[in-house]
Amino acid sequence: MTKLEINGIAVEVPEGTTILKAAELVGVKVPRLCYHEDCEPWGACGICVVKVEGSPKMVRACATPCGDGMQVTTHDTELYDVRRTVLQLILSRHPNECLSCARSGNCELQTLSEEFGIREFDFPKRLSELPIDRSTPSIEVNPVKCISCGRCAAVCQQMQGVWALEFLGRGDEMRIAPAADVQLNDSPCIKCGQCSAHCPVGAIYEKSDSKQVHVALADEEKYCVVQIAPAVRVAIGEAFGYESGEILTGKLYAALRRLGFKAVFDTNFSADLTIMEEGNEFLQRMKGDGPLPLITSCCPAWTDYMEKFASDFVPNFSTAKSPQQMMGAVAKTYYAESIGVKPENIFMVSIMPCTAKKYELTRTEDMYSTGYKDVDVVLTTRELSRMIKSAGVDFRNLPEEEADSILGTYAGAGTLFGVTGGVMEAALRTAVTLMTGKKLPKVEFEDVRGLEGVKEAALDVDGQEVRIAVAHTMSNIEQVLDKVRAAREKGEETPYHFIEVMACRGGCIGGGGQPHGATDEVRSMRIAGIYKDDEKSVVRCSHENPEIQRIYKDFLGEPLSEKAHQYLHTHYKSRPVYKLKD
Amino acid sequence: MSEERSQVAGSAGDEKLTPELVAFVEEWKPQPGNVIMVLHQVQEHFGYIPRSVAFEVAERLDVPVAKVYGVITFYHFFRMVRPGRHSIAVCMGTACYLKGGQDLINELEMLLGCSNGSVTDDGEFGIEAVRCIGCCGLAPVLTVDGEVFGNLTADDLPGILAQYRGK
Numbered sequence: 093m094t095k096l097e098i099n100g101i102a103v104e105v106p107e108g109t110t111i112l113k114a115a116e117l118v119g120v121k122v123p124r125l126c127y128h129e130d131c132e133p134w135g136a137c138g139i140c141v142v143k144v145e146g147s148p149k150m151v152r153a154c155a156t157p158c159g160d161g162m163q164v165t166t167h168d169t170e171l172y173d174v175r176r177t178v179l180q181l182i183l184s185r186h187p188n189e190c191l192s193c194a195r196s197g198n199c200e201l202q203t204l205s206e207e208f209g210i211r212e213f214d215f216p217k218r219l220s221e222l223p224i225d226r227s228t229p230s231i232e233v234n235p236v237k238c239i240s241c242g243r244c245a246a247v248c249q250q251m252q253g254v255w256a257l258e259f260l261g262r263g264d265e266m267r268i269a270p271a272a273d274v275q276l277n278d279s280p281c282i283k284c285g286q287c288s289a290h291c292p293v294g295a296i297y298e299k300s301d302s303k304q305v306h307v308a309l310a311d312e313e314k315y316c317v318v319q320i321a322p323a324v325r326v327a328i329g330e331a332f333g334y335e336s337g338e339i340l341t342g343k344l345y346a347a348l349r350r351l352g353f354k355a356v357f358d359t360n361f362s363a364d365l366t367i368m369e370e371g372n373e374f375l376q377r378m379k380g381d382g383p384l385p386l387i388t389s390c391c392p393a394w395t396d397y398m399e400k401f402a403s404d405f406v407p408n409f410s411t412a413k414s415p416q417q418m419m420g421a422v423a424k425t426y427y428a429e430s431i432g433v434k435p436e437n438i439f440m441v442s443i444m445p446c447t448a449k450k451y452e453l454t455r456t457e458d459m460y461s462t463g464y465k466d467v468d469v470v471l472t473t474r475e476l477s478r479m480i481k482s483a484g485v486d487f488r489n490l491p492e493e494e495a496d497s498i499l500g501t502y503a504g505a506g507t508l509f510g511v512t513g514g515v516m517e518a519a520l521r522t523a524v525t526l527m528t529g530k531k532l533p534k535v536e537f538e539d540v541r542g543l544e545g546v547k548e549a550a551l552d553v554d555g556q557e558v559r560i561a562v563a564h565t566m567s568n569i570e571q572v573l574d575k576v577r578a579a580r581e582k583g584e585e586t587p588y589h590f591i592e593v594m595a596c597r598g599g600c601i602g603g604g605g606q607p608h609g610a611t612d613e614v615r616s617m618r619i620a621g622i623y624k625d626d627e628k629s630v631v632r633c634s635h636e637n638p639e640i641q642r643i644y645k646d647f648l649g650e651p652l653s654e655k656a657h658q659y660l661h662t663h664y665k666s667r668p669v670y671k672l673k674d
Numbered sequence: 675m676s677e678e679r680s681q682v683a684g685s686a687g688d689e690k691l692t693p694e695l696v697a698f699v700e701e702w703k704p705q706p707g708n709v710i711m712v713l714h715q716v717q718e719h720f721g722y723i724p725r726s727v728a729f730e731v732a733e734r735l736d737v738p739v740a741k742v743y744g745v746i747t748f749y750h751f752f753r754m755v756r757p758g759r760h761s762i763a764v765c766m767g768t769a770c771y772l773k774g775g776q777d778l779i780n781e782l783e784m785l786l787g788c789s790n791g792s793v794t795d796d797g798e799f800g801i802e803a804v805r806c807i808g809c810c811g812l813a814p815v816l817t818v819d820g821e822v823f824g825n826l827t828a829d830d831l832p833g834i835l836a837q838y839r840g841k
């Protein structure tokens with residue numbers, strides 16, 4: 093342990109703790125811009141400087157570890173002036189475009205300017221003239237607003253292991269961009285949107301598709317239906333003054349009806365459907381029909397990663413589509429028939445915690461299995477909260493409503509798709525039941541829960557060993573794949589039978605389209621909300637969901653039937669990491 | 675990390691590491707600072723860093739392409755375009771700038787049909803603005819392949835180009 097004083101307050105911290113973290117422990121917030129707790133500090137911006145008794149230079153609190161006996165001053169007039177100058181210099185490279193900015197109202201730079209009472213600018217503006225990169229369907233990168241803090245590159249490289257973004261050039265010319273002068277869509281980018289969730293300003297943000305939704309809602313010909321993903325319900329409250337993790341499913345349904353949707357469905361229903369297909373696929377493979385490990389494929393950022401960086405695993409991927417795409421497929425067939433509306437008139441919108449879901453819509457021709465685009469538009473949680481506010485819907489005072497039949501009921505298993513380990517747990521609930529033919533004595537699988545990067549477990553299913561692994565935060569996956577590769581090369585038995593992967597930290601609850609400000613504390617609260625939603629469900633297993641039983645009886649036949657394959661399955665292929673033009 | 679990290683669709687170009695360069699890469703691979711050492715060697719050989727070679731270097735060193743480009747663009751020393759057979763460097767130090775360095779660049783761009791920092795289509799000339807080259811007394815100044823021309827006006831330029839064209 094290290095003992096020190098911060099502003100005269102004694103504090104004891106574990107060795108290696110930074111001054112910034114130690115200050116938080118005694119209730120002192122040192123301002124920061126480049127630092128984010130998800131990444132190693134790299135000390136780029138200089139706003140966090142503090143004084144250490146006996147040291148001639150000010151030090152960066154985010155990157156300086158505490159020392160024994162240190163006496164630190166975090167706030168005084170001189171530090172205030174230095175920070176103010178740093179801020180003024182940053183502002184000289186940043187446009188005053190708050191009114192039209194995606195981060196207005198929760199921008200970290202705007203907040204600092206407010207706190208420092210900036211009323212005029214000390215230095216002339218020198219703005220970048222580089223164009224906005226609008227190449228991906230998921231996010232946009234606007235170099236004019238970039239303050240070169242480097243968070244996005246750190247996140248893309250350290251957390252996600254993708255290396256799509258890098259600092260190019262130096263000094264005044266420095267910019268954040270993909271290598272080799274390609275646009276982001278031709279780079280390794282997997283569209284996870286973590287850069288947009290971490291950028292302190294509005295330089296990287298989700299591509300907005302709300303206009304399309306407004307147009308469709310106003311079109312009398314269109315029958316607009318909507319689905320909401322599990323992770324949205326425990327995070328959207330943050331935009332309306334609720335605590336993270338508050339379950340707002342009923343109010344969300346009500347809000348969507350007020351926006352004009354004719355039917356409100358739940359992606360949790362189609363998550364249950366995914367489990368039926370994927371669980372049975374797992375059983376088949378356990379019986380020797382198809383390669384093991386089976387690997388989950390409901391995260392489109394992960395499938396993009398795999399197709400680019402790990403295409404040796406194409407045969408291991410579950411061919412089951414993601415819940416979002418399954419919902420689109422059954423809404424434009426099964427549901428359309430049931431209400432007598434032509435599929436071309438159904439307009440399906442998804443509310444997702446994810447920017448990669450926007451990319452998934454047109455991923456392959458399988459996403460048009462109904463003969464139309466199965467899902468028309470994806471809105472992220474952030475976009476939906478704006479839409480609710482601009483429509484004058486008083487969210488906090490909405491009544492709780494129910495989802496619409498026949499695609500609305502969900503089991504607790506379905507809601508678990510929102511967290512890391514959740515797809516595995518949901519799949520095990522059904523697969524183990526199918527393997528043993530017995531009802532589960534206990535539906536919780538605690539080994540797969542929590543924020544640890546890789547979780548492993550071996551289950552004993554009536555004497556048969558089932559080895560599983562769960563990975564989240566994209567950079568954690570390679571170690572799991574490498575174990576499988578090593579066994580493959582040596583001709584040994586696979587170390588795992590089933591692997592779940594989600595690209596974002598904590599799973600979808602930490603998705604790139606969720607409200608800003610996710611930290612592990614916030615993620616844990618959202619995760620707790622999801623488990624609570626599961627616990628309060630009457631039905632906990634996907635195969636016991638009555639609407640699931642009905643869709644198989646009335647429409648699909650059996651899991652993995654020909655019809656199920658036609659609408660609910662897809663395929664994968666190797667893709668280049670870079671697409672170069674001459 | 676697998677070699678798939680630098681897998682490419684479309685053409686990155688035809689240039690490839692020579693066997694000597696490959697050996698150099700292998701020798702440096704386990705050592706820290708290998709990217710920059712290899713890039714120096716590559717530029718020495720080609721006169722610039724061809725895109726296809728940048729990708730090949732990333733693959734052979736087992737590092738992300740973005741890291742290689744981070745290094746290439748950080749150091750002004752590295753170039754990403756093939757230099758012209760004759761390189762024209764126009765001084766933009768304070769003295770030259772005040773005496774019309776920019777006019778020289780504008781005129782060269784017009785005469786050659788290529789912009790500052792690039793190379794003519796036939797590969798004959800490359801134009802580049804550079805920092806003070808220390809001949810302020812002769813401002814405005816430019817050099818062609820290192821040879822200094824001073825006290826210039828735009829009218830002198832066609833004559834200078836003629837001395838080098840096709841040589």
Ligand code: SF4
Binds near residue numbers: 239242295
């Ligand atoms: S784009 Fe945003 S996160 Fe990335 S360097 Fe610029 S300001 Fe920082």
Ligand code: SF4
Binds near residue numbers: 248252284286
């Ligand atoms: S979306 Fe994800 S992969 Fe793409 S640049 Fe951002 S962090 Fe990197």
Ligand code: FES
Binds near residue numbers: 125126127135138152
């Ligand atoms: S927050 Fe410490 S240098 Fe940016």
